[in-house]
Amino acid sequence: MRIVDVCAFYTPHGGGVKTYIDRKLAAGTAAGHEIVVIAPGERDAVEERFPGARIVWLASPPLPFDRRYRYFHDEAALHGALDRVRPAMIEASSPWSSAAMVGRWQGSAPRALVMHADPLSAYAYRWFGGLASINMIDRGFARYWNHLRRLDAAYDLIVSASGNLTDRLRAGGVTRATTVPMGVEPGLFSPGFRDADLRAGLLRRCGLGPDATLLVGVGRYSAEKRWGMVIDAVHAAGTQRSIGLVLIGDGRGRRGLVARAAGSPHVVVGEAIRDRTTLARTMASADALVHGCEAETFCMVAAEARASALPLIVPDRGGAADHARGADDRRYRAADGASLRDTIVAFAGRQVATRVPDAPRTMDDHFDELFAAYADLRAPAVLAA
Incomplete structure (x- = not known):
């Protein structure tokens, strides 16, 4: 055909x-x-x-x-x-x-x-x-x-x-x-990539020790991704829990996000990771993926996180919400920074469940x-x- x-x-x-x-x-x-x-x-x-x-x-x-x-x-x-x-x-x-x-x-x-x-x-x-x-x-x-x-x-x-x-x-x-x-891309994202040394190094970049909760966010630095809301929520949640955030992406909004994160040493606005294996290792080594956008038509990064057995903190509307089906996954009210803050606090204070990945759809x-x-x-x- x-x-x-x-x-x-x-x-x-x-x-x-x-x-x-x-x-x-x-x-x-x-x-x-x-x-x-x-x-x-x-x-x-x-x-x-x-x-x-x-x-x-x-x-x-x-x-x-x-x-x-x-x-x-x-x-x-x-x-x-x-x-x-x-x-x-x-x-x-x-x-x-x-x-x-x-x-x-x-x-x-x-x-x-x-x-x-x-x-x-x-x-x-x-x-x-x-x-x-x-x-x-x-x-x-x-x-x-x-x-x-x-x-x-x-x-x-x-x-x-x-x-x-x-x-x-x-x-x-x-x-x-x-x-x-x-x-997801076949044969790439896996919990087998989890690396305690890599996790500890990312937390050090956030000025935190290995007992802290490490969140990652992956995507373009554009307005609809709501990374500013994510940064503000992590700032606020950080007054109650020890939480680091590493953002991975690129786009014209990066400078503004760096400025927005300047009030906290625990937020890193990083660059895009072009090597897919390195990205898979980074995602598998975090404690959760946090996502701000409720306009995703599928949310590939959430699917990649699920394939990595990475818990999700995602809005309750849009494609990302479809992936939040695990015991450790959390949904917050879309576009609501206070709801996201409270969800992050609750997630960071949870008792960690054994992470069992689904067989990923490719x-x-x-x-x-x-x-x-x-x-x-x-x-x-x-x-x-």
């Missing part, structure tokens, strides 16, 4: 979508499919990754607010690319204008929209959540919900990686929404399920032919 992914968020600069797509190129080829990614690029080009997998770049302008990314601006050029590739199955990876463009393409291939973004949680709920309920915000953003319902009519399947997001989509009238959870499991769903969509057309 030739699967064409129209991926507006794919960029050579990295990010979660790039990690996902790169794995899909490999998994799809291994499963006998031909994977073609159409992405906005600096110029028109074709990049062959390996036999049966390639990226078709379409010349596109950069996004004004983040020039690492580009956006599809020429619908005719996009339709022309689809005509030339002749997909058996189409994916769109963004709920914005590119999804509408794909929906208007006149070809007969079944199409699926993969919700790699949850704009309402990332923006509207975050901006206005202190002023109005989610139901009121949804009513105020009726135009966006109408857009999603139009996409629902134009697509055969709407794929969400989070049951939380699927439930909200269905409640909003997106009838074709279904959950296909993602997973990205290959995800793609097996996704490709099977696509085969089911194509079956009526194949039978009719």
Whole structure:
């Protein structure tokens, strides 16, 4: 099956979508499919990754607010690319204008929209959540919900990686929404990486001894991740318990977070760890993962933490909440710093349970399920032919 992914968020600069797509190129080829990614690029080009997998770049302008990314601006050029590739199955990876463009393409291939973004949680709920309920915000953003319902009519399947997001989509009238959870990179994250010396060294960076509780947070330093709230909660919890926090990430918000953490020697705003094995060792050596973002569509870092047998402290909304199922896991009220503070205090004072990891769901499991769903969509057309 030739699967064409129209991926507006794919960029050579990295990010979660790039990690996902790169794995899909490999998994799809291994499963006998031909994977073609159409992405906005600096110029028109074709990049062959390996036999049966390639990226078709379409010349596109950069996004004004983040020039690492580009956006599809020429619908005719996009339709022309689809005509030339002749997909058996189409994916769109963004709920914005590119999804509408794909929906208007006149070809007969079944199409699926993969919700790699949850704009309402990332923006509207975050901006206005202190002023109005989610139901009121949804009513105020009726135009966006109408857009999603139009996409629902134009697509055969709407794929969400989070049951939380699927439930909200269905409640909003997106009838074709279904959950296909993602997973972790196979064979990497494991509690076997736990290293007492590494843990002690990280606590020393926080100015603390080995009897303290070590929290890690992993992700971009951007506003929707709410790292400022996490830092403030750890500051406050630290008046009652001995707690260190190590943040691992990058982004334009780093300078502000360093300034925000300056009031405590027990908070380290670190850089991203590019080596995946080193990241796996670091996560397995902590006492819990703390996460501030309620807008995750899956929350890969929480899945990686579960695979490492690392307890979770996560908001009660969004993709991260789906992973908090263990005895030591804790959920706090999303976007509520006081609730997070109290949850951290309670976690640090708990009696430690034996950490038993689940068999982790992998990205290959995800793609097996996704490709099977696509085969089911194509079956009526194949039978009719």
